[in-house]
Amino acid sequence: MLWLKPSMIFIEKYAKLAILIGVLTTLCCNTSRAAALRIPLLSQYDYPPYLISETHGLNQDLATYLSNASQGRYQFELQTLPKRRLMLTIQRPNWNGIVPWVMPAWLQDTPRNRYHWSKVILEDGDRVLSLPTRALEWQGPSSLYGLRFGGVAGHQYVTIAPDIEAGKIQRDDAPNMLSNLKKLAADRVDAIFIPELLYRYLTQQDPQFSKDYYVSKNWITQERNQLRIMSGLDNKDLTDWLDLQVQHMKTDTEWQKLLRKYGLSSPHK
Numbered sequence: 112m113l114w115l116k117p118s119m120i121f122i123e124k125y126a127k128l129a130i131l132i133g134v135l136t137t138l139c140c141n142t143s144r145a146a147a148l149r150i151p152l153l154s155q156y157d158y159p160p161y162l163i164s165e166t167h168g169l170n171q172d173l174a175t176y177l178s179n180a181s182q183g184r185y186q187f188e189l190q191t192l193p194k195r196r197l198m199l200t201i202q203r204p205n206w207n208g209i210v211p212w213v214m215p216a217w218l219q220d221t222p223r224n225r226y227h228w229s230k231v232i233l234e235d236g237d238r239v240l241s242l243p244t245r246a247l248e249w250q251g252p253s254s255l256y257g258l259r260f261g262g263v264a265g266h267q268y269v270t271i272a273p274d275i276e277a278g279k280i281q282r283d284d285a286p287n288m289l290s291n292l293k294k295l296a297a298d299r300v301d302a303i304f305i306p307e308l309l310y311r312y313l314t315q316q317d318p319q320f321s322k323d324y325y326v327s328k329n330w331i332t333q334e335r336n337q338l339r340i341m342s343g344l345d346n347k348d349l350t351d352w353l354d355l356q357v358q359h360m361k362t363d364t365e366w367q368k369l370l371r372k373y374g375l376s377s378p379h380k
Contacts, residue, residue: 261300315374
């Protein structure tokens with residue numbers, strides 16, 4: 112009969128115990144994940160800092176941040192959608208999810224009674240971007256008269272829309288924001304509107320960017336865009352939790368660190 116040395120018996124028992132612990136741990140983790148309510152996080156933004164790669168960007172960081180903050184209660188899952196498809200999705204009956212970085216007017220909810228709206232989490236606004244050789248300062252729509260304006264397909268430019276329709280400004284669309292920027296770099300358009308948050312991110316990543324392009328000192332509009340998190344009205348537990356979490360984000364060092372990674376900061380209000 113083969114006898115095992117005491118040390119080998121201990122190792123064998125330890126190995127069996129380790130396997131049991133591993134199985135129990137896996138079951139616990141799976142139970143925790145299964146218990147988390149999956150919440151779609153929808154975004155139309157397909158350019159930096161929101162989307163940098165398939166798994167990297169402010170959108171994904173927000174989804175991960177909120178999931179971790181909920182401590183297993185929610186699992187926020189990013190879905191990047193075109194604006195039209197996003198609008199169709201949130202208009203479905205009993206839709207349950209969130210849409211960050213938006214304003215009530217953008218989602219046809221100026222009275223704020225169709226959806227739930229958080230407090231402001233970021234502020235943004237547009238300025239004119241042009242080449243230094245033909246630097247443009249924004250003094251109103253007339254600043255673009257007779258010029259080629261680079262737009263993004265599907266975007267509405269309310270400030271200059273009447274002048275485009277009247278033929279005073281020539282609009283030349285690109286499929287997305289980064290393609291529009293490339294058209295400006297190639298001198299195929301004279302100017303584009305650039306969101307401040309994108310401009311901050313690009314200048315942080317490459318200080319040369321602010322030398323290669325000229326950004327107007329004046330904003331397109333006097334008021335900044337106050338960006339919030341929108342959520343459906345059917346899940347009061349979620350909206351209540353979001354309200355508390357957004358309030359906490361103002362002073363949360365982890366959230367502020369995430370913003371600084373993209374050259375951003377929380378609004379002072």
